[in-house]
Amino acid sequence: MAVLKGSAERRPLGDNAKAWALNAPAIAVIALLVAYPIGYSFYVSLQKNNLKRPRAKRFIGFDNYKALLSDQAFLSALKVSALFVLVVLGLTVVLALILALVLNERFRGRGLLLSLALLPWAMPGVVNGLMWRTIFDAKTGALNGLLQQLGLIDSYHAWLTSGSGAFLFTALAQVWNTLPFSVIILLAGLSTIPSELYDAATVDRAGAWRRFTEVTVPWLLHPLLIVLILETMNAFRAFDTIYVLTGGGPGDATTTIALLDVQTVLTFTDFGLGSAYAWVITAITLLISVGYIGLLYRKGNFEV
Amino acid sequence: MELTRRHILKLTGLGLAGPALLSACSNDSSSGGGSGDGSVKFEGWDYEAALVQQNLDRFTKTSNVKVNYTPITSAQYVQKVVAEFTGGGGPDALYVYDDSLAAWVEGDYLQPLDGMAGVDEVYDAIYPGNAQAMTYDGKRYGLPYYTDATCLTYNAGILAQAGISKPPASLEELEAQALKIKNAGLLEYPIGLPAQLSDTWWSWVWALLFGSGGNMFDDQQNPIMNTSDTVTKDVFAWLQQAATKSKVIDPASLQLLPVPVDNAMKANRYAYTIGARYASRDYNDPAKSKAAGKIRMGLVPSLDGKEHGTVSNTRMYGLAKDTEVKDNAFKLLTYLGGYDDQKQPYTAKFWFLQRGLGFAYKAMVNDPTITAALKKFADPKIYTHLAEIAKPRNVLGVPWYTEFETEMHKVVQGVLSNQTQPSAAVAALAQSAVTLKKKYS
Structure with a gap:
């Protein structure tokens, strides 16, 4: 009887304990599905670990990372990736800003244009790659057909067979796929700018360019920061579109670090080196993100 | 409802039991022969999977050995097999590319066939280039699927x-x-x-x-x-x-x-x-x-x-090192890559007649059925000569x-x-x- 009474009078959990208890499943799942694989991949990156040679598996410390300094394939892929990020990011920011400014205006058909502009975002990278591959096809491609009908070329060209051509067209395909996301972010940023600011600037005889540079840009710095961080990560990790479109070729003209990483892990089954590549990609994107935050976060005027 | 420690323990217990229940419901596909009925777990890339199944059904009918066949997308075949063997759930018998053989032997996935019944006979009857491609470190690891x-x-x-x-x-x-x-x-x-x-x-x-x-x-x-x-x-x-x-x-x-x-x-x-x-x-x-x-x-x-x-290239049938149904798996290998009871390479002939896949057996070129089929798309002399000079x-x-x-x-x-x-x-x-x-x- 005394036991039952004691049990009935058991104190309920406090708020703190309840919070932990309720979050515990989510924390456990995140730890199991996210934190553990991330930590394990770092552990693997410190190993000589190629599935083709299981008996040679051993802990080698940071040797995989040291080897990257003289790894020509890695250095070349890093160079290609850096250039790819610059081109994709530059094009994305400029085009997204223009599109967002246009879509921020009120005009007939705006809704339709907005829906169309968002369409590429819904397309998976592989499908995007296949679509552009069909468009750029040397024998039956729509691009060749269009240019020939416009009288700009005499015969069909194999656009993806030169290094610079393949690089540029791959970057364009990537931009097409990721542009809508940046447009949404910037459009959301534009919608938060109080119209009074533009009215005041107009009263002060500020022209369109000054209104853009003095009002719009400062208010867009935070959304721009998000765009820069996410698009840099996207471009650095770009894989599916490039894989389908060029496979990294011709030569290694479009072999980015992400492509090299997937090839190293899945084709060469070198999990040690491949994990080291992955951690280098992570470190680089983290550094760039911190740089962006340092440059842009405290700038911009958010006071109304 | 007030949350007490008892409630939380109950919920935790349910949470732990969930994965166990799911696991119990899953289809156990651990390393071949795991089902205990002597069935052979067989894997290959997905070329003409329906025809493969048709041929395997014939084997089951004649031998009474059940085969669980899994076709795997060609583009990911090597990676998936490596992942399976690494995880301890590889097949008993499988297709092997000549350019994967060394790595798979080094990885302890395959076992040599030397000394097993009929293997010497097969190796004596095939083109030297094919025999060479299926040999690693002096040991024989495959029976021929097709060659070209x-x-x-x-x-x-x-x-x-x-x-x-x-x-x-x-x-x-x-x-x-x-x-x-x-x-x-x-x-x-x-x-x-x-x-x-x-x-x-x-x-x-x-x-x-x-x-x-x-x-x-x-x-x-x-x-x-x-x-x-x-x-x-x-x-x-x-x-x-x-x-x-x-x-x-x-x-x-x-x-x-x-x-x-x-x-x-x-x-x-x-x-x-x-x-x-x-x-x-x-x-x-x-x-x-x-x-x-x-x-x-x-x-x-x-x-x-x-x-x-x-x-030349050689695609072969290999035997997993850790198979628990070695005898049945080798029976399957012999049916697919070796001779049948009538001393005929039944499956090699089947693939040539069905899809024109090249054969490793030298004598097959003299088979009137093969020659007749070959004449429909190639000059038998050039076809054979190419096999002879290929390495x-x-x-x-x-x-x-x-x-x-x-x-x-x-x-x-x-x-x-x-x-x-x-x-x-x-x-x-x-x-x-x-x-x-x-x-x-």
């Missing part, structure tokens, strides 16, 4: 239109004939090659090297393409000349995988390609090809116009072969697109081989 030799495939109809009566013997002659076709306005680019980067080997590059008597490696797998053997550099120089100066090789080749090249051959859009013999079966099939009846097989043209050889790549036994092949694709693309000069290309390949050898040492 790479050849020059040409459209005799287009050649005739250009006034050409016989196929080229030398690379110089090939370029001249292609130019003749081009200048006659028949085709802008008479030669098409599958030169898009991919995970599969480029047989045509090896065929061109072996066709001219060259090699990239000596017998100890040391690179010689930059030192004692000049054939690689000369072949690369010819490729560059034909792609960028005389422009007889289609520049779109860099965007082409084998299937689009096959389609172009069937549509009379190329006069020449270099590829597997069995492709001619489809090329000459009126139901599938506009070029049917016009496609011929020839020896791979060489630098000096003389006959030297070509390259496997001597670098298949090194664990870094896949990496080297991938690097070679990039280098050859550089040559074809004029980004890399032949001398720089062979230097890069030699350097790559040295680096890989060091990495794996």
Whole structure:
């Protein structure tokens, strides 16, 4: 009887304990599905670990990372990736800003244009790659057909067979796929700018360019920061579109670090080196993100 | 409702029981033979899976051994099998590529077949190149699934239109004939090659090297393409000349995988390609090809116009090292890659008659059924001669072969697109081989 009474009078959990208890499943799942694989991949990156040679598996410390300094394939892929990020990011920011400014205006058909502009975002990278591959096809491609009908070329060209051509067209395909996301972010940023600011600037005889540079840009710095961080990560990790479109070729003209990483892990089954590549990609994107935050976060005027 | 420790313990218990329940509901596919009824877990890439199943059903009917067959997407076959063996759930019997054999033996996935019933008999009856490709470190690891030799495939109809009566013997002659076709306005680019980067080997590059008597490696797998053997550099120089100066090789080749090249051959859009013999079966099939009846097989043209050889590949059936149903799995292997009760290589014959897949058994060429089927798409003499002069790549036994092949694709693309000069290309390949050898040492 005394036991039952004691049990009935058991104190309920406090708020703190309840919070932990309720979050515990989510924390456990995140730890199991996210934190553990991330930590394990770092552990693997410190190993000589190629599935083709299981008996040679051993802990080698940071040797995989040291080897990257003289790894020509890695250095070349890093160079290609850096250039790819610059081109994709530059094009994305400029085009997204223009599109967002246009879509921020009120005009007939705006809704339709907005829906169309968002369409590429819904397309998976592989499908995007296949679509552009069909468009750029040397024998039956729509691009060749269009240019020939416009009288700009005499015969069909194999656009993806030169290094610079393949690089540029791959970057364009990537931009097409990721542009809508940046447009949404910037459009959301534009919608938060109080119209009074533009009215005041107009009263002060500020022209369109000054209104853009003095009002719009400062208010867009935070959304721009998000765009820069996410698009840099996207471009650095770009894989599916490039894989389908060029496979990294011709030569290694479009072999980015992400492509090299997937090839190293899945084709060469070198999990040690491949994990080291992955951690280098992570470190680089983290550094760039911190740089962006340092440059842009405290700038911009958010006071109304 | 107030949350008490008791409630939380109950919920935690349920949370832990959930995965266990799910696990209990899953289909246990752990390492072969796990079901305990002696059934064999068999895996292969997904080529003609329905026909494979049909053949396996026949085996089950005659042997009473149940086979659980899983076809795996070709593009991911190697990776998935490696993942399965690494995770401890590999098959009992499986397809093996000749260029995966060394790595899979080193990885302890396969067991040798030496001493097992009928193996010596099979190895005595097949072409030496196939036997060599299925042997690693002096031990035999496979029974033959199919084999092929790479050849020059040409459209005799287009050649005739250009006034050409016989196929080229030398690379110089090939370029001249292609130019003749081009200048006659028949085709802008008479030669098409599958030169898009991919995970599969480029047989045509090896065929061109072996066709001219060259090699990239000596017998100890040391690179010689930059030192004692000049054939690689000369072949690369010819490729560059034909792609960028005389422009007889289609520049779109860099965007082409084998299937689009096959389609172009069937549509009379190329006069020449270099590829597997069995492709001619489809090329000459009126139901599938506009070029049917016009496609011929020839020896791979060489630098000096003389006959030297070509390259072969071998696909085999292997036996898992840790199989628990070794006897049944070996019975299956024998049915698929060896002789049946009538001393006939039943499955090898089945595949040739069904799909034209090349056979490793020398005697099969004298079988009237085979000859009759062969005559429908190829000249049996040339077909057999190609098998006789074909040899496997001597670098298949090194664990870094896949990496080297991938690097070679990039280098050859550089040559074809004029980004890399032949001398720089062979230097890069030699350097790559040295680096890989060091990495794996």
